[in-house]
Amino acid sequence: MKLHADKLPALNTVTAYGEGYVEVNRERHQAPLRFMPEGSVERWEVGGLDEISAADIAGLIELGPELVLIGTGERQRFLHPRVMAPLAEARIGFETMTSHAACRTYNILMSEGRRALLALLPG
Numbered sequence: 320m321k322l323h324a325d326k327l328p329a330l331n332t333v334t335a336y337g338e339g340y341v342e343v344n345r346e347r348h349q350a351p352l353r354f355m356p357e358g359s360v361e362r363w364e365v366g367g368l369d370e371i372s373a374a375d376i377a378g379l380i381e382l383g384p385e386l387v388l389i390g391t392g393e394r395q396r397f398l399h400p401r402v403m404a405p406l407a408e409a410r411i412g413f414e415t416m417t418s419h420a421a422c423r424t425y426n427i428l429m430s431e432g433r434r435a436l437l438a439l440l441p442g
Contacts, residue, residue, distance in 0.1 A: 330356040377405035384436035390418030392442035418442035
């Protein structure tokens with residue numbers, strides 16, 4: 320599904336997504352990613368969802384988000400509260416959802432000027 324306007328803003332925007340990939344600023348990615356509206360689009364060095372650790376989540380805090388969206392692939396799955404504890408302890412809001420829903424939600428929040436971080440497993 321294409322999700323882009325005629326002109327791209329200067330912010331990182333999800334421009335398309337589909338089975339096993341996501342496009343950010345019209346660049347296609349098939350590996351896990353993490354990014355915010357400003358800054359670089361980085362590979363998120365995690366394996367599958369079941370391999371994400373509290374340390375992986377704590378690494379997201381260093382980017383300074385006000386909230387974190389975690390896209391869990393084709394199905395919405397939840398990470399163990401122990402894994403998500405670093406965000407709760409830092410008082411940073413978070414939500415897990417399908418990767419496609421996370422992409423749409425990120426674009427809305429980003430367009431509202433929110434410091435949302437998208438941590439995404441392609442789905």
